[in-house]
Amino acid sequence: MDDLSGITVLVLDDEQMVRENLEAFLEDEGLNPLTATNGEEALTVLAKNEVHVGIIDMRLPGMAGSEFIVKGHKVSPQTRFIVHTGSTNYKLPREIRDCGVTHDDVFIKPLADMNIVMEAIHRLVNQGVSNT
Template identity: 70%
Template sequence: MSDLSDVTMLILDDEQMVRENLEAFLEDEGLKVLTASNGEEALNLLAGGAVDVGVVDMRLPGMAGSEFIVKAHAISPATRFIVHTGSTNYKLPRELRAIGITHDEVFIKPLADMQIILDTAARLLGRSA
């Protein structure tokens, strides 16, 4: 069990299987998990309460993941973000680097081991996984 039992994570991905798999893994680790399939839904969840870490896909219907992160950061500057994308040639845009996201928080789907998401969330929050 991790030192993250009081942490709330938001999973924003339009692929239901990805959301469900990450949600199940993180809940098994004791985290509270919120899920959304698009940026608008995720912004509503964020406005409803504190989210510690968001795991965000970049290619989404409607609002792109990078646009969501910029808007979410404006609403909740303390929220940290992990990029989880299927784009193998993904380049971290300037606006995401400007709010502190580094290449260490970018992961390409599919992940061989979801533990890396948990470990990265813990590092971002200064905790142990």
């Protein structure tokens, strides 16, 4: 799937500036971004929409990003996840790896080049297509 139009990406981040910047970038790239400020809100978005990829912050108020990914994977097993964290020493826990997230899907904030996120979205969407 080379054309990413029609691809829905969930941005889960409690920082308004990060969330809005990602949303604007994804729109500029022709994707359909949905946003959430916390895990509970994101689970509702996931349950009501076909989401192809989620860009998930790890440090969130309430439900942590890792807990969201585990719950989100159960709600929407076809959704692929990208970890977007400010923690420079982030270690990918087993429960996240069990949801299909790999070290290639982990990005440390701030990103100097947003194109690597697009490459990851492209790779994950294509994996989803080839796995079905």
